[in-house]
Amino acid sequence: MxxxxxxxxxxxxxxxxxxxxxxxxxxxxxxxxxxxxxxxxxxxxxxxxxxxxxxxxxxxxxxxxxxxxxxxxxxxxxxxxxxxxxxxxxxxxxxxxxxxxxxxxxxxxxxxxxxxxxxxxxxxxxxxxxxxxxxxxxxxxxxxxxxxxxxxxxxxxxxxxxxxxxxxxxxxxxxxEAEFKKVAKVDAFGNTPGSQLLPDLRGKDMIFTFIESYGRSAIEDPIMAPGVDETLAADTKALSKAGFAAKSGWLTSATYGGSSWLGHSTTMSGLWVNNQQRYRTVMASDHLSLTDAFKKTGDYDTVGVMPGIQKGWPEQSFYGLDKVYNAFQLGYQGPKFSWSTMPDQYALEQFQKQVHSKPRTDGKALMSLLILTSSHQPWAPIPKMVPWDQLGNGSIFDAIQKAGNKASDVIADSTKSREEYGKSIQYSVNSLTQWLERYGNDNTVLVFLGDHQPIARVSGSHASRDVPISIVAKDPKVLAKVDSWNWTDGLRPAHDAPVWKMSAFRDKFLTAYGSTPHPKTN
Known part of the structure; x- marks a missing residue:
């Protein structure tokens, strides 16, 4: 066999x-x-x-x-x-x-x-x-x-x-397992005082967003790329009109086709978390996550919006999140879209209503971690954009869900899977960029990326592990800090844009925005 x-x-x-x-x-x-x-x-x-x-x-x-x-x-x-x-x-x-x-x-x-x-x-x-x-x-x-x-x-x-x-x-x-436990104890910023973490982003409205299965194939595959590239070009133009600019590059994900939490933890921890044992080790450690670094400054309230979480999530403490909104705390009463509990547009609107729009009574800025799910396989049925002021409790999606493709039909057809995957990425990116146009302000800084490539049957058996990553902001000083990265202007990274291991992002980001290393070894 x-x-x-x-x-x-x-x-x-x-x-x-x-x-x-x-x-x-x-x-x-x-x-x-x-x-x-x-x-x-x-x-x-x-x-x-x-x-x-x-x-x-x-x-x-x-x-x-x-x-x-x-x-x-x-x-x-x-x-x-x-x-x-x-x-x-x-x-x-x-x-x-x-x-x-x-x-x-x-x-x-x-x-x-x-x-x-x-x-x-x-x-x-x-x-x-x-x-x-x-x-x-x-x-x-x-x-x-x-x-x-x-x-x-x-x-x-x-x-x-x-x-x-x-x-x-x-x-x-x-x-x-034994060797990684030793590696996880070493942290270049583990002993850095909060006052010396991310000084160049103080007062910014920070948002980190992962788009499910958003990989290089979505941008470069001949079947999927035309629609996705058109969306990225149009959204770059729309954001520019709203006063935002963007820079984009590539990260090589620690996972492929699934196990999204490995991509999330790799990006945020700066460690190569490519299997479940490493994940458990990191989650049980006091290794500094990028999101926890914002909390450690003392100048940020930290919130997570996780529409894919439907049970207890002890990882909240590792990520340094004061509050997490799961699938049951966003008020959704519409239909599920296969695995996805709710459309990304609805999750983003609830983020706006329940979190982002609330005045900060403690004088702190806001750091948010969002995990979007509408582009999760099997990519059927796929939500469609609706007027933002008509989202209500989500029941507006009933007719859209019923009219969509059946998951069993898409799963059985590789070409159809690739086509529908591309459409799902377009929907997720559109939801996010329209939210930013609608609700972003002069201090908003959005970092969004994919967690991994889609399954091999869609991306190809020899596809890379690369995912796109973009930083979007109105303040030109924010993007000027990463000029040395040589990333591509706009939301679509060029084919030859720099490629880093996903585990490299945390330290590069912390360093770019003024953090001072204070190594910790146990």
Whole structure:
């Protein structure tokens, strides 16, 4: 069983496996009871390896990487929630039960089949021994001459190689956990007094916004880019008319296709948080997040607007947020748009009403962290812009949601997925820039970026991990501070604009706006 869908071809199953030849030799030579035990265990192991390879196929298709047997089990809960939001509860329950039965049956049946095969080999010991000898000779000959069928070697040791790679991956994962704990304790700004953090942004209305799945592909892919580029050009012009200017560049995300929280935490912590274990380590640490740096100054109230959060969120303390508005605190009574609990335009309007428009009675400025969700897969149905003064409680979106595409239709069509993904990015960017035109002021500074590229089926199996990032402000002094970054003017970063690792952004941003490093090591 291969590990990618592209390799799932008949030629993969027409090879001569070394493991089967060696297994036959061992089974023929064993007494009955040890033979049965070994055959059952070997069959179960073969089934487990095949299941893990199937998981690799799915993870490579959606997340652009293989399945990590140590860290990725927790993602199944998120996958089930995603299916429930996309396909409905009954369909999700049926799929879940079907997958569990499939796994159990595969392990049991392959184990029984291997036991039966072992008994047949033992019953015909002489013939089995000759067959194993001939097969071994053929395998060695194929290996020596490099014989192939349609580019696939006839002699294979794929299963053993996969087991070896997984063993190495497990060892590396465990080693990485220990090493990353040490890295997370080192912080260039960890001991910086609040008075020496971000002095050049004091009094500014700071807004950090992540747009779900906003990646380089949205701007450069031939199917998606024309509409998105037109939107970015029009929005740049509209913002300029409103007195705003922008600079844009690229960040290489720590995640791909999903696990957005890894992108959020990487950007804000300045650490490369590319797996769940690293995420847990960072969230449990006192490493300074970029948002917490604003709180540490003592001059900012800090607020998060998270329409995708539908349960407790202990990460609030790491991000230094005084208050977080989740999906249930924004007053939305309209329909869900598949996974997305509410349209971005509505979330932004509620941010304005409940947070941004409120006078600051304590004399502090406002720092906000917004996570927009309308461009989350499966990109069906997609909201549409409505007049801002008609948003109400969100029920205006009922007709739009009913008239939209069905998620099941878009998921099954790769071309349609790419087209609808592009439209969803246009909607999210439009929502954000129109909000800024409508409610931004002379002190507003908006930093917005993508958390990761869309799934591999949309962005391509060899797509980069890059995401766009833009800084928008009316005050020319704010953008002048990042002139040395050589970013592109406007909302669309040029193809050859600078590319940084996402983990580099925190320190570059803190430094650009006057922060003084005071390293901390534990």
């Amino acid at each position: 291969p590990t990618t869908l592209n390799s799932l071809k008949p030629t993969q199953f027409m090879r001569l496996p070394a493991e089967a030849i060696l297994g036959a030799v061992v089974l023929v030579s064993l007494p009955r009871r040890p033979r049965i035990v070994l055959a059952a265990c070997s069959g179960a192991l073969a089934a487990v390896v095949a299941i893990l390879n199937m998981l690799d196929m799915g993870f490579n298709e959606y997340l652009g990487r293989g399945f990590n047997v140590i860290l990725d089990w927790s993602l199944f809960g998120d996958a089930q929630s995603y299916l429930k939001d996309t396909l409905g509860g009954p369909a999700t329950s049926g799929i879940t039960v079907g997958l569990i039965l499939f796994v159990l049956l595969l392990i049991v049946l392959v184990a029984l089949a291997t036991v039966r095969l072992g008994n047949l080999l033992a019953a015909h010991k002489a013939g089995s021994s000759r067959g194993a000898l001939i097969a071994g000779t053929v395998w060695i000959t194929c290996t020596a001459f490099g014989l192939q069928l349609s580019g696939v070697p006839l002699a294979a040791d794929h299963a053993a190689a996969v087991v070896k790679l997984r063993t190495v991956a497990i060892r590396n994962t465990l080693r990485d």
